[in-house]
Amino acid sequence: MMLLHTRGGYMFLTSVLFAGAIAMAIAVSLVLLGVSAGKNSTTFTQTEQAHYNAQTCIERVLRSLQMNPGYSGDETFVFTEGSCTVLPVEASGDERTVCAEGHHKGNVRRLELKMRVVYPDILIDEWQEKYAFTLCGTP
Secondary structure, three states, X not given: OHHHHHXXXXXXXXXXXXXXXXXXXXXXXXXXXXXXXXXXXXXXXXXXXXXXXXXXXHHHHHHHHHHXXXXXXXXXXXXXXXXXXXXEOEEEOOEEEEEEEEEEOOEEEEEEEEEEEEOOEEEEEEEEXXXXXXXXXXX
């Protein structure tokens, strides 16, 4: 009789250990998921800042072209949250091709712009974000 009660105790102990191991695995998974989500959020914020920097470069180019249709680009601007680089502006008649890269903490976003300058107006034909430059070549 005593032998039957001992086996029941081992079964209970084994069940508790098994349930504890499952609970621990779930807890570790949730912690790792939270850490991963935090890293993704940080990376997203940094790439968005790089995109804003590239847009700022493009806007500076547009303003420069309005004031001087012969503006040639090839500049780098430094901001408190990163920087941006304007590649040399390619001109053909009244058409201009502008490429800009925004940088922030190792993240890079690229914008290409194809437009026509009809002084003092600017007519934008294309404004795209690209993984790699296709209109301007690589810097």
